[in-house]
Amino acid sequence: MSRHWRGGNALLRMAGPSALRAGARANDVGMMLRAMTLARNAAQRGEVPVGAVVYHGRTVVTEHANDRELTGDPTGHAELVAMRDAGRARRAWRLSDCSLAVTLEPCAMCAGAIVNARIGRVFFGAHDPKAGACGSLWSIPADGRLNHRPPIVAGILAKTCGRQLTSFFARRRQERTASRDASTKPSPRISRNTTVA
Numbered sequence: 001m002s003r004h005w006r007g008g009n010a011l012l013r014m015a016g017p018s019a020l021r022a023g024a025r026a027n028d029v030g031m032m033l034r035a036m037t038l039a040r041n042a043a044q045r046g047e048v049p050v051g052a053v054v055y056h057g058r059t060v061v062t063e064h065a066n067d068r069e070l071t072g073d074p075t076g077h078a079e080l081v082a083m084r085d086a087g088r089a090r091r092a093w094r095l096s097d098c099s100l101a102v103t104l105e106p107c108a109m110c111a112g113a114i115v116n117a118r119i120g121r122v123f124f125g126a127h128d129p130k131a132g133a134c135g136s137l138w139s140i141p142a143d144g145r146l147n148h149r150p151p152i153v154a155g156i157l158a159k160t161c162g163r164q165l166t167s168f169f170a171r172r173r174q175e176r177t178a179s180r181d182a183s184t185k186p187s188p189r190i191s192r193n194t195t196v197a
């Protein structure tokens, strides 16, 4: 990670005014771009494209993409694995001096892990109206009954992060339809006289 972000103003413009008002800085946007690259690579492996980076200032501590298909791990969400790896790497579960950038709003499981890890700040891209627990369905990290409430900045590069997911699911639907159509077509008759080139 370069020490100084070149084009910091351009990165800040990309974050949008609401993210800026909430205190996003150029390196937070840069980390989100990094998380988006991880998500894009995950999509190419057939994983739901979500990427996450745990960072301290301008330094990446750990980064991960969703890998549930590869590992068969139901807890293999990008941000959860990145936080787990960060705790292991630092031999300390408390990550209060770290920030988390993740391309999709964390679910209840990951929001719980954010609280337990005492993550300092959370930046996420697209809202998840079906499972989001940082403002959509629940607001776990903002719950006053819990002992840790990190600032949450939503919507950094939200459109681009959301597009990664919608185009992935659209492509997957197309592939499933195509394979269903192929399996219902009558297979060509092969007779004894068929010549195979």
Ligand SMILES: [Zn+2]
Binding pocket: 077, 080, 106, 107, 108, 109, 110, 111
């Ligand atoms: Zn999750």
